[in-house]
Amino acid sequence: MGLFDKLKKAFGVQEEKPQSEQSEAIKENQADEQVAIKQPELEENQDKTTLKNEETSNQADVTVDEVSEVATEKTVDTVENKATEEVTSVNEQNQAQNVAETQRYYHGLTKSRDGFGAKINALLANFRSVDEDFFDDLEETLIEADVGFEMAMKISEELRNEVKFQNVKQKKDVSNVIIEKLVNIYEEEGKSEDSQLHFAKQGPTIYLFVGVNGVGKTTTIGKLAHRYQTEGKKVLMAAADTFRAGAIEQLVEWGRRVNVEVVHKEEKSDPAAVVFEAVQKAKKENYDILLVDTAGRLQNKVNLMNELEKIQRVIVRELPEAPHEVILALDATTGQNALTQAKQFGEVTKVSGIVLTKLDGTARGGIVLAIRNELHIPVKLVGLGEKMDDLRDFNSEEFVYGLFKGLVTQD
Numbered sequence: 001m002g003l004f005d006k007l008k009k010a011f012g013v014q015e016e017k018p019q020s021e022q023s024e025a026i027k028e029n030q031a032d033e034q035v036a037i038k039q040p041e042l043e044e045n046q047d048k049t050t051l052k053n054e055e056t057s058n059q060a061d062v063t064v065d066e067v068s069e070v071a072t073e074k075t076v077d078t079v080e081n082k083a084t085e086e087v088t089s090v091n092e093q094n095q096a097q098n099v100a101e102t103q104r105y106y107h108g109l110t111k112s113r114d115g116f117g118a119k120i121n122a123l124l125a126n127f128r129s130v131d132e133d134f135f136d137d138l139e140e141t142l143i144e145a146d147v148g149f150e151m152a153m154k155i156s157e158e159l160r161n162e163v164k165f166q167n168v169k170q171k172k173d174v175s176n177v178i179i180e181k182l183v184n185i186y187e188e189e190g191k192s193e194d195s196q197l198h199f200a201k202q203g204p205t206i207y208l209f210v211g212v213n214g215v216g217k218t219t220t221i222g223k224l225a226h227r228y229q230t231e232g233k234k235v236l237m238a239a240a241d242t243f244r245a246g247a248i249e250q251l252v253e254w255g256r257r258v259n260v261e262v263v264h265k266e267e268k269s270d271p272a273a274v275v276f277e278a279v280q281k282a283k284k285e286n287y288d289i290l291l292v293d294t295a296g297r298l299q300n301k302v303n304l305m306n307e308l309e310k311i312q313r314v315i316v317r318e319l320p321e322a323p324h325e326v327i328l329a330l331d332a333t334t335g336q337n338a339l340t341q342a343k344q345f346g347e348v349t350k351v352s353g354i355v356l357t358k359l360d361g362t363a364r365g366g367i368v369l370a371i372r373n374e375l376h377i378p379v380k381l382v383g384l385g386e387k388m389d390d391l392r393d394f395n396s397e398e399f400v401y402g403l404f405k406g407l408v409t410q411d
């Protein structure tokens with residue numbers, strides 16, 4: 001089933017209620033709805049549970065082969081019950097985690113969802129017939145929502161065809177077709193995208209963070225350090241943004257807050273020297289992961305390129321497979337500016353993934369679609385708030401649900 005069909009199926013739950021009751025029902029029954037959204041996964045989990053139960057029960061049969069029949073029945077019963085209880089509890093935990101994840105995305109994308117919904121509704125309210133003026137307005141609306149110029153043109157073109165072939169007759173069909181196109185193009189473009197964060201097979205993993213000041217790079221590094229530290233990993237950070245004294249202090253402060261050591265030197269020292277020291281320490285003292293903050297001065301591209309090349313040379317000399325990720329931090333609230341920054345950074349270094357920060361603070365979540373369609377760099381992490389655990393692995397489906405929930409209507 002395609003992503004849009006899943007979306008329709010998931011949102012079908014709301015459609016059974018009258019329009020006026022919907023918003024109240026959404027608030028009250030959010031948890032129920034999240035479970036409904038996850039139904040295919042639930043079914044899948046239940047299948048797995050049955051499988052596991054069958055395996056456990058087979059193992060139990062072998063164990064009790066040599067004992068008396070009565071004892072056998074009792075033992076099998078106990079083993080089966082215990083196994084079922086254990087699997088059920090794992091299942092419940094998974095379900096709870098899925099619901100929590102859906103809710104995070106849903107809340108984190110409130111501004112974007114409302115902004116996008118309002119734009120589409122305003123557009124639909126303004127036109128009587130689907131004519132050329134409508135298509136002009138549609139293109140403008142989509143560009144304003146930051147889905148990107150190319151995508152806006154593509155959707156407008158495809159909608160023209162649908163209208164021509166009479167597949168679109170009513171207003172509600174129009175908004176469905178717009179979202180269907182957005183979702184389908186987004187899904188199609190992401191087929192070969194790898195949104196996983198990669199780790200070293202052995203020895204320390206190194207992530208290099210790039211991005212201009214103020215985008216939330218240091219905050220992301222701090223949040224990630226906290227995540228890995230909580231998972232029991234040995235984490236180290238390197239303050240290789242030596243250009244600004246403030247940047248060093250900020251990372252040191254994060255280190256204090258999350259109880260992670262930070263390698264740093266004085267302001268204006270050679271960033272590659274900081275990285276060299278940090279990599280040596282990570283190797284010698286068996287750290288699992290090293291997170292490197294760098295200065296993102298795009299104003300002087302040649303300097304930036306030289307600096308990043310030197311840092312990477314130092315890393316590769318010590319650990320030939322590293323860095324395992326070069327992550328570009330982009331601020332979602334800056335819209336198209338973020339795309340421009342990504343293109344410029346792409347010219348100076350090979351970026352393996354994007355962390356899109358402050359997604360909770362923007363009404364233009366469409367930027368995620370534009371990044372995929374125009375840049376082909378996977379978004380690997382998203383910032384959905386200021387709290388430490390508001391940094392999430394990017395989940396494409398949750399994102400689409402969170403952005404379009406309530407905008408799709410049933411036939």
Ligand SMILES: Nc1nc2c(ncn2[C@@H]2O[C@H](COP(=O)(O)OP(=O)(O)OP(=O)(O)O)[C@@H](O)[C@H]2O)c(=O)[nH]1
Binds near residue numbers: 361
């Ligand atoms: N709402 C929200 N705020 C965020 C998020 N990520 C970062 N911020 C805030 O954005 C502001 C700037 O973040 P910083 O980490 O200081 O930005 P940074 O300084 O780019 O990093 P430097 O490149 O070192 O200058 C801070 O107030 C953060 O709390 C997010 O996902 N959501």
